[in-house]
Amino acid sequence: MSSTFDTIANIIAETCDIPRDTITPESHAINDLGIDSLDFLDIAFAIDKAFGIKMPLEQWTQEVNDGKATTDQYFVLKNLSARIDELVAAKSA
Amino acid sequence: MRLEYFLLVDRVISHDLAARTICCEATVPTESTVFEGHFPGFPLMPGVLLIETMAQASGWLLVAANRFQRMPFLAAVKEAKLRTFVMPGQRLTVDAKVTHDGSGYAMTDASISCDGKVVCNATITFRVVRFPNPDFAAEMRRRAVMVGLLSSEALADG
Numbered sequence: 717m718s719s720t721f722d723t724i725a726n727i728i729a730e731t732c733d734i735p736r737d738t739i740t741p742e743s744h745a746i747n748d749l750g751i752d753s754l755d756f757l758d759i760a761f762a763i764d765k766a767f768g769i770k771m772p773l774e775q776w777t778q779e780v781n782d783g784k785a786t787t788d789q790y791f792v793l794k795n796l797s798a799r800i801d802e803l804v805a806a807k808s809a
Numbered sequence: 810m811r812l813e814y815f816l817l818v819d820r821v822i823s824h825d826l827a828a829r830t831i832c833c834e835a836t837v838p839t840e841s842t843v844f845e846g847h848f849p850g851f852p853l854m855p856g857v858l859l860i861e862t863m864a865q866a867s868g869w870l871l872v873a874a875n876r877f878q879r880m881p882f883l884a885a886v887k888e889a890k891l892r893t894f895v896m897p898g899q900r901l902t903v904d905a906k907v908t909h910d911g912s913g914y915a916m917t918d919a920s921i922s923c924d925g926k927v928v929c930n931a932t933i934t935f936r937v938v939r940f941p942n943p944d945f946a947a948e949m950r951r952r953a954v955m956v957g958l959l960s961s962e963a964l965a966d967g
Contacts, residue, residue, distance in 0.1 A: 754884060754885060757884060757885070757911070757914045757934060757936070758885075758934075760911055760912070760914065761909055761911060761914075761916065761934075764909065764911055765909075770910075770911060770912055771911070771912060772912050773911070773912040773913050773914070774912045774913040775912070777913070
């Protein structure tokens with residue numbers, strides 16, 4: 717069974733046509749991989765489907781815009797993976 | 810359809826928020842300045858306007874599902890297929906279904922049929938955001954009454 721990071725990295729590679737081996741846990745989806753907000757909708761859709769969750773993109777964006785969070789917290793892939801794990805755990809609880 | 814005003818859905822025939830579906834009616838006008846250019850001597854409903862028609866039907870469904878608090882804006886069109894010519898005067902049925910309701914976005918599968926035959930279909934992505942101003946929201950509610958999505962009583966109730 718692949719890890720959350722692997723699943724997300726595979727989704728990004730396929731959705732955005734980015735070589736899989738360039739995507740690491742330290743990659744920032746926006747700053748390093750150049751993913752824009754429209755492409756991220758496709759990624760969000762694929763993540764929602766893959767994990768059976770509703771990734772709270774609006775809430776995260778609002779927190780960043782309000783200065784309550786940094787983009788690193790949500791868009792560095794190891795952090796994104798952790799957020800996804802939390803959402804999956806919350807759904808299962 | 811009022812092509813020049815970009816009002817492409819004539820009437821909502823039915824919608825089901827639980828099933829996340831909508832069915833609308835749209836009749837291609839027999840005359841329009843659009844047909845002067847598309848094409849001279851061979852008037853055809855432009856494919857981009859058929860895609861917009863599917864987007865507008867999807868949009869009515871999404872705006873109703875969001876209780877007129879949020880507005881869907883077209884973000885992406887995938888797998889659009891324009892299967893046959895659509896001519897002036899043809900009466901179209903537009904169907905849409907929400908296939909995914911995400912956080913700040915939604916996706917629909919939509920199609921247009923004529924005489925029971927699908928003439929085009931697409932998968933459409935929308936950004937769904939709060940109305941940028943109250944006048945816009947009020948106008949959409951007013952138009953929703955015009956197309957039969959909202960009752961005038963519901964409009965009066967706000």
